[in-house]
Amino acid sequence: MTRDTILEVRNLSTTFTRAGRALPAVRDVSFTLGRGEVLGLVGESGSGKSVTLRSILGLSRHYGTVSGEVIWKGRDIAPLSERALRTVRGREIAMIFQEPMSSLNPLLTVGLQLTEVLKAHTALNRTERRKRAIEMLDHVGIPSAAARLDDYPHQFSGGMRQRVMIAIALAARPQLLLADEPTTALDVTIQAQILDLILGLAREYDMGVLLVTHDLGVVAQTCDRVAVMYGGRIVEEAPVTSLLSDPRHPYTMGLMRSVPEGVAPRTPLYSVPGTPPALDALPAGCAFAPRCPSASATCTATDPGLNRLAPGRTVACHHPVHMAKGDAA
Amino acid sequence: MSAPVLEIRDLHLAFPLGRSLADLIARRPGRAVRALNGIDLDLRRGETLGIVGESGCGKSTLARAIVRLYRPSAGTVSFNGKDVFAAENRRDRTYNRRVQMMFQDPYSSLNPRMSCGQILTEALRVHKMRPATEIPARVAELLDLVRLPQDAAGKLPHEFSGGQRQRIAIARALAVEPEVLIADELVSALDVSVQAQVVNLLLELQERLGLTILFVAHDLRLVRHVSNRVAVIYLGRIVEIGDSESLFSAPLHPYSQALLSAAPSLDPADRGRGARLEGELPSPLNIPSGCPFHLRCPRATDICRETRPLLRPVAARGEVACHHAEEIALNG
Numbered sequence A: 001m002t003r004d005t006i007l008e009v010r011n012l013s014t015t016f017t018r019a020g021r022a023l024p025a026v027r028d029v030s031f032t033l034g035r036g037e038v039l040g041l042v043g044e045s046g047s048g049k050s051v052t053l054r055s056i057l058g059l060s061r062h063y064g065t066v067s068g069e070v071i072w073k074g075r076d077i078a079p080l081s082e083r084a085l086r087t088v089r090g091r092e093i094a095m096i097f098q099e100p101m102s103s104l105n106p107l108l109t110v111g112l113q114l115t116e117v118l119k120a121h122t123a124l125n126r127t128e129r130r131k132r133a134i135e136m137l138d139h140v141g142i143p144s145a146a147a148r149l150d151d152y153p154h155q156f157s158g159g160m161r162q163r164v165m166i167a168i169a170l171a172a173r174p175q176l177l178l179a180d181e182p183t184t185a186l187d188v189t190i191q192a193q194i195l196d197l198i199l200g201l202a203r204e205y206d207m208g209v210l211l212v213t214h215d216l217g218v219v220a221q222t223c224d225r226v227a228v229m230y231g232g233r234i235v236e237e238a239p240v241t242s243l244l245s246d247p248r249h250p251y252t253m254g255l256m257r258s259v260p261e262g263v264a265p266r267t268p269l270y271s272v273p274g275t276p277p278a279l280d281a282l283p284a285g286c287a288f289a290p291r292c293p294s295a296s297a298t299c300t301a302t303d304p305g306l307n308r309l310a311p312g313r314t315v316a317c318h319h320p321v322h323m324a325k326g327d328a329a
Numbered sequence B: 001m002s003a004p005v006l007e008i009r010d011l012h013l014a015f016p017l018g019r020s021l022a023d024l025i026a027r028r029p030g031r032a033v034r035a036l037n038g039i040d041l042d043l044r045r046g047e048t049l050g051i052v053g054e055s056g057c058g059k060s061t062l063a064r065a066i067v068r069l070y071r072p073s074a075g076t077v078s079f080n081g082k083d084v085f086a087a088e089n090r091r092d093r094t095y096n097r098r099v100q101m102m103f104q105d106p107y108s109s110l111n112p113r114m115s116c117g118q119i120l121t122e123a124l125r126v127h128k129m130r131p132a133t134e135i136p137a138r139v140a141e142l143l144d145l146v147r148l149p150q151d152a153a154g155k156l157p158h159e160f161s162g163g164q165r166q167r168i169a170i171a172r173a174l175a176v177e178p179e180v181l182i183a184d185e186l187v188s189a190l191d192v193s194v195q196a197q198v199v200n201l202l203l204e205l206q207e208r209l210g211l212t213i214l215f216v217a218h219d220l221r222l223v224r225h226v227s228n229r230v231a232v233i234y235l236g237r238i239v240e241i242g243d244s245e246s247l248f249s250a251p252l253h254p255y256s257q258a259l260l261s262a263a264p265s266l267d268p269a270d271r272g273r274g275a276r277l278e279g280e281l282p283s284p285l286n287i288p289s290g291c292p293f294h295l296r297c298p299r300a301t302d303i304c305r306e307t308r309p310l311l312r313p314v315a316a317r318g319e320v321a322c323h324h325a326e327e328i329a330l331n332g
Helices: A049-056 A110-121 A126-139 A158-170 A188-205 A216-222 A240-245 A250-258 A297-301 B021-025 B059-066 B093-098 B116-126 B132-145 B150-154 B162-175 B192-209 B220-226 B244-249 B254-262 B302-306 B325-331
Strands: A005-018 A021-034 A038-042 A064-072 A093-096 A176-180 A208-213 A225-230 A233-239 A307-310 A313-315 B004-018 B031-044 B048-052 B074-079 B099-102 B180-184 B212-216 B229-234 B237-243
Touching (some): A126 A158, A176 A188, A188 A208, A188 A216, A208 A216, A225 A240, B031 B229, B031 B237, B059 B212, B116 B150, B212 B220
Antiparallel strands (some): A005 A021, A307 A313
16 A cells, blocks of 8 residues: 655645635645555545545636645645646646536537647657547547547547546646546446546556545545545545445534435435534634534634554544444445 | 325327428428326325436426426326316316425525515415415414424525425415425435435325326436335336335336446445446437447347337336346346
């Protein structure tokens, strides 16, 4: 499990302002990612997982205030100018989104969008670029790739579009892929194909993947490690097997128990009471306290902060869950 | 087994695309998206029937056709024995009242400029459920029923959370005292923790009010949890239907098997297990001959390419439309 760290995020905070009110979307988030490692960022809507991802590549700073460090291969890329960042974006770190239709340009052919990346980030000449573009489309499983180079995004199905986006993202052979809910809009059958594809390519290129998802099944099937986010903070981090078999944060526990699996059919499901907090009204102390079954006076007064439980395992909770193995889910 | 509330027989629905220039030159008729291709289905009183399938398989079209949002090209939908598309019944509003639909996206199904109270009042008025003087009390009752606070009546849809908006949608459906609820991806857009709250509410109300539910969703775990029976749809046809537990634990149609095994398991030890389905759903513009699934099926043989299998009872485990179902039931 010892991999060299390629990405280290330290004390990342991103705050937006709306109608004069501060919306702290990401609050003091720190984590590391090893070469070739797949780290899942899990949480519900508004937990800050997507903003974390976007802040890494400097996509949030135009809309809000970002602080903290993003150490990429030993260098802090957070303060870099747009121009300097361009040598990192797309070339070393690539990103894919949930909605391929809104990330692909509908007016340009898929081939042009692929070769554009290669033109910007590689020294390949025109013929080589075209060749690589065909190779990439072929690699992501698009049938008769050469013939489809001149097709427009609308001529592809949803799953095929997602493949095109992955081909574009990986064309320059990046060392890190930031994937924001890449399969959420797809059917389970296509989701399985796309996840296999991402994992296969990650292994082949020894590429790290930071995967944002809300689906614990996807996490179980793809990630090496997982960080659970709530109210803009990481509340628990652990290797995937430990997290799923032995969750320590009551929120992680609640998330897992809400999944209808191993529950007698048509009986009430466990549900976390209440709703996630609004960003402009985050409670003092632990953000989860108002919904937490084991909250005490300490929880509403002081934020617990991340505590190390074991190597690779941290939890931000005053009263971490201790559960006998086997009664998860 | 109780009598069916809804009987659907050989339902077909095609969306014509209009003739393209190429069609005109070739003197062909225009093409059509064949969304439903002969659905036979009974909805039994008091049950929850789950409908699953990939996007584009026709599951939402079926739901919408049942509530008469679309008119089928052929076939019948009978409610308590009466054909709801027959000329004399087409304007029958009691059917609209007794079979209520709830949608996935509350932003487009709730009027953003009407308060929650007005939304419920409108439903009560249109169907003349209560005299005007009793309406406010009934609105209060409905809010209670779906566990929304009383002050919700004065608020607009955007002031609620996603889960609360779906509660309003449920309250509106229940306002007119229906027998059947059609839930089309009712909780799909909600976070898991909130999803559970809404599903629990739905099951509890079903019990209390004796409702029959058609539950359309792509989340297989959720469908398994809420349904008594489940139908798997592929390209506008039912390929397998049966008791929820037996269908999920031992599906017989190769498509059901592939679909169920594609759902990511919560156990990391299951990685790499489960057969992957090759390819994608063929276009409903151009449905393959023979068994519509044969192009993607690992078991396809000559008969599958030539003859379309009919839905038939197999090994007392439900009905399956596959030439090889008996063999699968025997040998797995």
